[in-house]
Amino acid sequence: MRAPRTMLAMLLLVALGIAALAGCGGGAKKEERAPAACRKGGTAILEALRSAPGEVILAGEAPLSSCLIVGAEEGELADLGEGALAAATKLNARARAEGGGRAAVELGYLIGAIARGSADTEGIHAELLRRLTVAARFAPDGELLSPAFRAAYETGFAAGRSHG
8 A cells, every 4th residue: 555655646746846847937938028129019110110121120129020929928919919900000001002112011021020920939929910911911892902012012021021
């Protein structure tokens, strides 16, 4: 009878040790924070996107893709999402009015950079990327986006995905 109790006690200690180690690792991830520039909103994102398809750095501090952290707080993701969605909506309207051009490049870059940043986050940013993509490709009454819009968007998207 003593052997099973000893074995059970040892298994319990091992399980507690593993749980403690897992807790330490999880705590380290939870403390990861996105750069402060990621919380500055849509205006800061629009300002940074002016340099697309070149290097886009938010508030001189961080590329857009660095804003997507696995262990970031919900508020950080909400702030980024709200700002990025506002920027995507404005850029989509501007790009449709212009038939593409600079706004479509910036819009494509934004979506490409978010896609780059979310690629290694185990799917937790998939909904943000989906919502931004819908906003980026919005066309009232189901009208088709012009070939010039699509070409400029793809140029920006490729740049954002590459180095965003």
